[in-house]
Amino acid sequence: MLKRIAEQAKESEPGFAAKYVRWAIWVDADGNLLDVVSLADEDDARSRGRLFAKCPDQSQGELIAGGEIRSHFLVETAEVVALFRPSSSVGARTSAKHLYFIDLLKNAGDTMPELKTLAHFLQDESNLRLVRDRLAQLKAKPTDRISFRFQSQFVVESQEWHGWWKSQRGEPAANSHRARKPQNVMRCFVTGQLVEPVPTHNKIKGLTGSGGQASGDALVSFDKEAFRSYGMTQSANAAMSEQAMTAYVDGLNNMLRDRAVTLAGAKIIYWYDRTVRPDDDPVPWLLDTGRDEIDALARAKALLDSLGTGTHQELASNHYYILLLSGMAGRVMVRDWDHGQFDELARNIWRWFEDLAMTSMWYGYPSRTPRMERVVTSLLPSRLPGQKYEDWVKPIGAQRNALWRAAIHGDQISFSTMARLVVLCRQSMIGGASRAVTREANSSDINTLQVRMAIMKAYHLRKTRSEGGKETVEDQLLPELNEAHPSAAYHCGRLLAVLAQVQQRALGDVGAGVVERYYASASSTPSLVLGRLTRTSQFHLNKLEPGLARWWEDRITGIWTRLGDGVPKTLTLEEQSLFALGYYQQLAALRKRANRKGDAAKEEQL
Numbered sequence: 001m002l003k004r005i006a007e008q009a010k011e012s013e014p015g016f017a018a019k020y021v022r023w024a025i026w027v028d029a030d031g032n033l034l035d036v037v038s039l040a041d042e043d044d045a046r047s048r049g050r051l052f053a054k055c056p057d058q059s060q061g062e063l064i065a066g067g068e069i070r071s072h073f074l075v076e077t078a079e080v081v082a083l084f085r086p087s088s089s090v091g092a093r094t095s096a097k098h099l100y101f102i103d104l105l106k107n108a109g110d111t112m113p114e115l116k117t118l119a120h121f122l123q124d125e126s127n128l129r130l131v132r133d134r135l136a137q138l139k140a141k142p143t144d145r146i147s148f149r150f151q152s153q154f155v156v157e158s159q160e161w162h163g164w165w166k167s168q169r170g171e172p173a174a175n176s177h178r179a180r181k182p183q184n185v186m187r188c189f190v191t192g193q194l195v196e197p198v199p200t201h202n203k204i205k206g207l208t209g210s211g212g213q214a215s216g217d218a219l220v221s222f223d224k225e226a227f228r229s230y231g232m233t234q235s236a237n238a239a240m241s242e243q244a245m246t247a248y249v250d251g252l253n254n255m256l257r258d259r260a261v262t263l264a265g266a267k268i269i270y271w272y273d274r275t276v277r278p279d280d281d282p283v284p285w286l287l288d289t290g291r292d293e294i295d296a297l298a299r300a301k302a303l304l305d306s307l308g309t310g311t312h313q314e315l316a317s318n319h320y321y322i323l324l325l326s327g328m329a330g331r332v333m334v335r336d337w338d339h340g341q342f343d344e345l346a347r348n349i350w351r352w353f354e355d356l357a358m359t360s361m362w363y364g365y366p367s368r369t370p371r372m373e374r375v376v377t378s379l380l381p382s383r384l385p386g387q388k389y390e391d392w393v394k395p396i397g398a399q400r401n402a403l404w405r406a407a408i409h410g411d412q413i414s415f416s417t418m419a420r421l422v423v424l425c426r427q428s429m430i431g432g433a434s435r436a437v438t439r440e441a442n443s444s445d446i447n448t449l450q451v452r453m454a455i456m457k458a459y460h461l462r463k464t465r466s467e468g469g470k471e472t473v474e475d476q477l478l479p480e481l482n483e484a485h486p487s488a489a490y491h492c493g494r495l496l497a498v499l500a501q502v503q504q505r506a507l508g509d510v511g512a513g514v515v516e517r518y519y520a521s522a523s524s525t526p527s528l529v530l531g532r533l534t535r536t537s538q539f540h541l542n543k544l545e546p547g548l549a550r551w552w553e554d555r556i557t558g559i560w561t562r563l564g565d566g567v568p569k570t571l572t573l574e575e576q577s578l579f580a581l582g583y584y585q586q587l588a589a590l591r592k593r594a595n596r597k598g599d600a601a602k603e604e605q606l
Contacts, residue, residue, distance in 0.1 A: 001337050002190050002240075002248045004108040009251035014242045015169045015252060017057035018203075018257075019075055020050035021156070022144040025082075025131055029151055031117045033127055036134040039150065048144065052156050058167050061200045071097040073104045073165060074156050079123070079142035082131040112160040114150045124369045130328035131347060142310050173545040174471045186239035190248065194240035199234045202249045203232060206256030209390060210267050212327025219252070219332040220245075229435065256325075261287045263324070264376040264400045265393040266335055270322040272342065282349045283322070286372045286407055292356050296369045297357060307343045311381075311537035318342035324404055326397070329598075335401045338409055348410040357456035357479040358450055370451045376400045378451040379420055382425075406458075412466055419573050421452045425580045428452075429519040443508060477581060481589040483562070485582075489575035491562045493582025494528040498555050499533050501590055505552070523579045527567040534560070 006012075026034040039050035056073040063070045071080050078084040080097045090098075102119050109116030148155045154220045155161075188195045203216025222237045229237055240248075255269040262268075270283055278284070280303060285296040306312050324336035335483050353369045360367040370378075379396045383389075393400070399420070417439050428449050457477045464476065475486060485491070500514040514533060522529040534556060541549040571579060 001323075001334075002013050002244075004339070005251040005255075006190055006244060006249070008244070009247045009254060012243075012250040013054075013165060013246040014246045015057060016054045018051055018053050018254065019055040019057070020048040020145060021055075021075055021147045023078065023135065023138070023146040024149040024154065025121075025139055025146065025478050026149040027118060027151075028120055029117075031121045033121070033130050036131055036138065036140075038138060052147075052154070052241055056161075056169075056361050058169070059200065059202050062169070069096040069100060070095060073101075073108070073168075074161070075145055076101055078135055078144050078146045081146050082128055082135065083354060084132045084135050084140070084142055084438070086132075086136055092166045092505070101120045104168075108161050108164050110159065111164040112155075115161065118148055118150065118155070128501045135583050147401055150256070186236065188244050189238045189240050190244040191241065193241070195239065195244075197236040197239035198242045198245050199236075201235055201240075201245050204249065205253050205254070205326035206260060207267060207325065207332065210262065210265055210326045211333070211390070212332055217327045217330055219248075219334075221331060225344040226333060229340065239343065249416040263287065263372055263404065264396065265390055266324050266326040266397075267273060268322065268324055268404075270320060273319040274314065276315065276318065276342070280312065282346050283320075283408075285351070288347060288371060288576035295569045296349070297353040300346065300353050304343075304350045307346060315346075316341070320345050321409060324401060335397075336405055338405070345408060348408055350490065351410060352407045352458075355461045358454035358457060359480040359585060359592075361450055361584065361591065367450065370454065372404065374447075374451055375405055375455060378448050379424070381424070398579065403455075406462070407412075412462045415573075416458045418456055418577055421456050421574055422576045423581065425449065425452050425456075426520055426523060426576075427487075429515055429580075429583075431516075441481050451586070453581055456581060459577070460574075462580075481585040483558075487575070487582075488568050489526075489571050489578040490569075490582035492522065492567060493579035494529055494586035495556070495559045495563075495586075496533070496579075497583045497586035498559065498589070499537050500528075501587070502537050502540045502544075502552050506543040514571045519583075523571065523576050525570055526579070528567045530567050 021039055024037050025037055026037055028034055041047040052075070057074045058070070058072060063072075076097075078490055079090065079094055080101055081088045083098055085094075102122050105115045105119035105122070109119060114132070119337055164587050187193070201218060201220045204212075204219050205216045206212070207217055208214050212411070220235055220238050222232075222234055227237070235245075252269075255271070256267060256555055259271070260267045260269050268287065282303060303312075307316050318341075320340060320342055321339045322337070323334065326333050326335055340386065356369055358367065376396060376399070377393065379399050380392060383392045399414070399417050400419065402411070402414050406413050457479075460477055476482075478487065481494075482490075483494075496515065496519065503514050518529050518533060522533075530557075535555065543555055544552065568575070
């Protein structure tokens with residue numbers, strides 16, 4: 001895994017890293033302040049500034065080596081560079097970092113004279129006051145990164161200081177090496193070459209909002225004795241050269257910055273061996289929350305067909321790599337790592353979309369395939385007002401990982417996920433989610449209910465497939481109602497939907513109707529409920545117009561015929577999920593018929 005990540009940072013070099021810089025102190029050739037300029041995108045309120053690809057960089061270990069107070073070179077915080085801290089006075093430690101920052105500029109000035117001019121600029125208190133006043137006017141923060149623009153050039157973009165920085169950086173590293181216990185030469189965990197292991201690894205940035213810390217999180221860390229083996233200290237337990245360590249850290253940081261997609265409190269990054277056109281990339285179809293003109297299922301099927309016919313032969317031999325990451329207690333947690341053939345990925349994603357296909361409750365036709373974020377968060381109750389997103393999604397971390405793997409790897413959906421959905425669907429039914437009288441009312445609850453039904457349908461399809469069961473139309477769950485389905489539980493759900501609709505047609509909206517009062521007991525002990533409700537329905541049928549009453553009575557009789565030997569006494573959790581699917585799909589079929597009749601009536605009236 002680390003080797004593949006390191007390959008994504010081909011230009012990585014120890015001592016350098018890409019950094020966002022928010023402000024630039026603009027100085028002329030004579031060392032006078034021209035302005036303090038913002039490097040942020042003014043049209044983007046979340047802009048962190050301008051990204052410079054190769055800034056000088058030191059690890060935390062280098063900054064504290066030997067007990068000396070040090071600062072970064074060229075790019076530092078406004079507090080360190082200009083002693084900018086409006087709310088309070090600057091402490092002694094910050095002042096020491098400021099002086100060290102100036103010393104670095106002076107020393108580098110032998111190689112790049114402009115840096116000496118900048119050092120003299122910072123030594124003048126009147127210049128610092130001007131910079132601080134301008135930063136205060138611009139509402140800058142002390143923690144914002146700041147660098148320099150010398151005349152027309154950003155100093156950090158010059159390569160003149162690179163050679164000096166490499167030699168300068170080697171001195172503290174050498175001192176640190178002499179101070180620590182010498183390590184034996186070992187095989188690099190990434191390259192396989194003989195190296196002396198770097199003692200500590202740089203932090204991974206970009207996991208804030210996914211459990212990570214703003215200062216970064218460690219992917220390779222052995223800071224406690226329980227994590228170590230054979231008496232080896234620190235990162236010798238996963239030996240890597242500094243070059244290999246820098247490459248995987250830069251590769252992961254770059255991808256988290258440029259390619260990461262958030263999924264229910266985790267970050268997903270992926271890449272391919274060879275370039276894939278955006279129109280042929282199936283992963284965004286899973287993750288994209290925007291509106292597509294073409295449904296994801298149709299797009300996935302078209303891509304799979306093109307691979308089968310050899311239209312995209314170059315894609316069939318391509319490989320994919322996908323990481324699911326989050327942070328916890330300062331560590332990077334690899335929740336999932338998967339790689340394989342591109343055509344397998346396309347086939348699994350198409351199968352995922354097909355298994356999730358579900359009819360709309362309102363229209364009775366298959367609706368657009370839900371994106372992964374909606375699929376995962378459908379396992380949660382509604383988000384409370386003011387509740388933080390990361391707190392809301394935290395309870396479903398394990399199910400999120402399993403559902404993601406089911407989508408890209410074709411795994412089964414877990415029993416625990418199905419059981420959770422059964423409970424949530426029951427709560428929705430009792431709460432009246434399926435009784436909305438307009439398409440606008442409770443639309444969020446209706447859509448969530450549809451997604452939950454789709455996941456339960458996918459659970460049964462994949463379970464049957466894994467057990468080598470039949471996949472004939474008569475025996476499987478379809479996106480719409482299947483009156484030939486063999487499950488008695490499925491038909492019990494259908495019967496409750498029909499009985500509820502008969503009551504509504506006869507009495508109108510009665511508040512707590514059949515579903516709200518009896519869904520829980522009917523879905524667990526149907527034999528105690530459905531017979532009594534069927535007898536009661538005769539009073540409702542008597543209130544309807546005779547032709548309509550006969551139509552509804554035929555529906556009820558047809559379902560009882562399907563039940564054969566009788567209604568089951570009790571239903572297992574799996575059977576309760578089939579009950580829910582039968583109820584939902586029967587209701588959707590009835591509403592589809594009602595919509596057709598309504599459209600026909602409108603056409604006749606026109």
